[in-house]
Amino acid sequence: MWRDTPTPMDLRDAFPDVAMTLDTDYIMNDLKKLGIQHILRIRRKSVTFDIAMHPHYIMRITPVDKGAEGFAEWMTWYWQHPEDEESAPKLSYSIRAHVEIVDIEKKDSLGNISFTIHNDDIESLIKNAITGMKHMSGVRIKPVVIRRKSA
Numbered sequence: 001m002w003r004d005t006p007t008p009m010d011l012r013d014a015f016p017d018v019a020m021t022l023d024t025d026y027i028m029n030d031l032k033k034l035g036i037q038h039i040l041r042i043r044r045k046s047v048t049f050d051i052a053m054h055p056h057y058i059m060r061i062t063p064v065d066k067g068a069e070g071f072a073e074w075m076t077w078y079w080q081h082p083e084d085e086e087s088a089p090k091l092s093y094s095i096r097a098h099v100e101i102v103d104i105e106k107k108d109s110l111g112n113i114s115f116t117i118h119n120d121d122i123e124s125l126i127k128n129a130i131t132g133m134k135h136m137s138g139v140r141i142k143p144v145v146i147r148r149k150s151a
Contacts, residue, residue, distance in 0.1 A: 008091075009077070016071035020047065023063075023074040027095070030122045037144040046072035051126070052144035053101070059129060059143070060100040064116055076118065094118045099129045101141070113137055 012019040024040070024047050031038050031049070041048040051059040063072040075093040082089070096118040103112070113136050119125040126143060133141055 012073075013068045016068040016073075017045075019067065020045075020063075020071045020073065027074060027122050034123055034143075035145045035147075036126070037146050045070050053141040054144060055141070056103065056105045057139075057141050058102045058104055059126065059141075060102060061125070061129075062098045062100075064096040064098050064118075092120075094120055095122060095125055097125060099125075099132075101129070101133050 006014070024042075027049070028038070028040060031051075037052045039050040041050065046062065049061045051061065053059050063074045065073040065076060067073040074095050074097065076096050077091060077093050079089040080092045096116070098116050099114070101113040113133055115129075115132060115136075117125055117129055117132065119128055130141055130143075133139055
């Protein structure tokens with residue numbers, strides 16, 4: 001007669017479009033807190049963040065995972081088991097993304113760097129992508145940060 005309360009995964013499966021929007025808003029909020037200049041590109045079942053980089057690059061970040069009905073998912077959920085057996089497992093996530101770094105001064109796309117990466121948060125993901133770019137190409141990049149006027 002009474003239905004059980006749905007789990008977060010039940011809700012993700014029932015409303016994959018809403019889940020994608022919530023995940024994206026969560027990441028966009030972190031980018032805003034960091035002051036990183038970005039553009040959000042929304043497609044029907046996926047999204048992309050284009051992050052401006054110095055000197056003349058764009059870091060394009062797109063979710064890797066596909067969930068219910070083919071909607072993109074930023075978060076990969078997993079159980080973290082504590083060292084002591086008395087504590088309950090904790091539900092955690094990591095952000096998994098495809099990163100493409102595009103040189104906007106080059107006319108062709110042969111200079112692009114592309115890889116998949118995952119981290120606990122968007123700041124760490126961007127930092128590790130920057131490190132990956134340096135190791136793969138020797139090029140140092142850094143995000144364009146929006147400066148706020150002091151009051």
